[in-house]
Amino acid sequence: MNTHVSILATCGLALGLAVPAAAQDVDRTDWPSSFTVGTASQGGTYFAYGSGWANLVADELGISGGAEVTGGPMQNMALVHTGDLAFGMTTLGPARESMEGSNPIAPGLEMTNACAMFPMYQTPFSVTALSSSGIESISDIPDGARIGFGPAGSTSDTYFPRMMDTLGVNYERRNGGWTDLGGQLQDGLLDVIAFAAGIPVPAVSQLEVQTDVNIIAYTEEEQQQLMDAFPVSEFEIPADTYSTLSEPARSVSMWNFAIASCDLPESFVKEVVGVVMSDNERMVNIHRAAQSTLAENAEKNTVLPWHPGAAAWFRENTDVEISDDMVFGG
Numbered sequence: 310m311n312t313h314v315s316i317l318a319t320c321g322l323a324l325g326l327a328v329p330a331a332a333q334d335v336d337r338t339d340w341p342s343s344f345t346v347g348t349a350s351q352g353g354t355y356f357a358y359g360s361g362w363a364n365l366v367a368d369e370l371g372i373s374g375g376a377e378v379t380g381g382p383m384q385n386m387a388l389v390h391t392g393d394l395a396f397g398m399t400t401l402g403p404a405r406e407s408m409e410g411s412n413p414i415a416p417g418l419e420m421t422n423a424c425a426m427f428p429m430y431q432t433p434f435s436v437t438a439l440s441s442s443g444i445e446s447i448s449d450i451p452d453g454a455r456i457g458f459g460p461a462g463s464t465s466d467t468y469f470p471r472m473m474d475t476l477g478v479n480y481e482r483r484n485g486g487w488t489d490l491g492g493q494l495q496d497g498l499l500d501v502i503a504f505a506a507g508i509p510v511p512a513v514s515q516l517e518v519q520t521d522v523n524i525i526a527y528t529e530e531e532q533q534q535l536m537d538a539f540p541v542s543e544f545e546i547p548a549d550t551y552s553t554l555s556e557p558a559r560s561v562s563m564w565n566f567a568i569a570s571c572d573l574p575e576s577f578v579k580e581v582v583g584v585v586m587s588d589n590e591r592m593v594n595i596h597r598a599a600q601s602t603l604a605e606n607a608e609k610n611t612v613l614p615w616h617p618g619a620a621a622w623f624r625e626n627t628d629v630e631i632s633d634d635m636v637f638g639g
Contacts, residue, residue: 339574343373346567347388347397349381350460352488352515354507354598355398355565358429361595362567362585363396369584381463382565383412389568390420396581397423397568400432400464400505401612402540404566408612413462424571424616424637427582428606430507430598431562433544434469434535437513438501439494440521447476447531454500456480457490464563465505468539473503475538476531487512495520507565507598508550517552524551526558535561564609569616571637578618586622604629614639 344367348359360376367374377394379385385397386407399407406412407420438444450456456473459465461484473480483490483499491512493499504510516522524546527535535541544562548554567585569578585592585602592599604627614637615623623629633639 335576335580337576340372340577341395341573344395345374346376347379347385347394348376349379349385349398349463350486350488351378352486352491352512353381353459354430354432354510354596355381357511358507358596358598359398362592365591365595366581366584370580380460381466383407383414383462383464383467385568386420386423387412387414387418389423389570390418392422392570392572395570395573396426398429398565399423399568401564401566401610403464403467404568405540405612406467421614422571423568423613424619425610425613426567426569426578426616426619427586428602428609429565429567430601431542431544432464432505432507432565433546433560433562434465434472434503434505434541435508435510435513435546435558435560436501436503436525437494437516438523438525440523442500442523444501444525445523446525447478447527450478450480450501452479454478454480455483455498457483457485457493457499457502459490459503459505460484460486463505465503468541468563469503469505472535472539475534488515491516505563507596508546509597513551522553524553524558527560529559532559532561564606566610566613568613569619571614571616573616573618575616575618575621578616579622580618582619582622583626586626607631610635 346359346363349355363376382399382403385399388394389397410417410419458469490502541561541563544560545557548557592602607629620631620636
């Protein structure tokens with residue numbers, strides 16, 4: 310397990326914040342006194358997005374809560390399954406592998422006590438290099454290139470090396486947090502970073518400010534190869550995502566969902582989902598990737614059981630149809 314750095318925002322009555330009237334009407338006798346959201350490394354979208362919604366929920370519900378740095382989706386599945394964390398964030402590919410007992414953190418353990426809460430956004434798989442490297446396409450990546458794949462066990466580290474193998478790229482595998490890898494790229498210690506993170510990726514935005522970079526698009530053939538081989542879908546990184554882009558960049562993506570321990574009280578999870586899903590503009594102010602944090606995208610979850618509290622909120626407040634067999638305990 311990685312060493313966790315806890316970023317907690319103590320909120321609620323301790324700071325004199327009023328609890329909204331709607332939340333006051335809910336029986337809180339079985340609620341936890343605090344909560345923590347497992348995110349990923351600093352410099353990545355998970356950390357920025359997760360810290361934002363954790364603090365928003367803590368503020369709105371008047372309890373102590375915040376975000377924690379973790380190894381990302383695989384580790385979040387493990388920590389939420391065991392109950393070490395109340396909430397986390399994962400990608401549907403790692404979620405499926407974890408449920409099937411293929412999580413490298415605990416091989417053979419079927420992690421079935423992590424439930425879906427709400428859709429977050431799509432994670433594009435994108436490649437970035439310094440402009441000075443001359444790397445402008447996947448085929449330009451030289452043999453033996455030093456590629457940073459993100460934190461060990463992350464979605465990027467789980468899938469991107471396999472994707473590079475599929476595309477015929479030979480490489481040296483490097484791991485680390487996104488901010489650290491960005492520094493290594495800038496210092497010439499890496500040739501390429503293979504990012505799997507919601508956009509804009511903070512580390513890429515920071516690189517753009519400091520140096521000239523190439524954000525590398527896939528060819529149509531490369532995109533199709535990846536879609537045929539992995540649980541990803543067609544995606545375009547909009548041109549206005551980064552100042553470097555003059556046109557959309559062809560990519561592939563995988564959906565991310567917030568998860569909760571299936572043992573958490575139904576009323577608690579229902580209120581948390583309500584805070585996040587009831588005001589999308591507020592979420593977009595936290596991170597632009599939340600433009601996809603919409604009720605209609607709940608249907609993208611074909612992997613995780615829904616927490617009963619989350620299912621209740623969607624059924625009562627939206628047109629989303631969640632079948633009983635997709636609800637934990639149903």
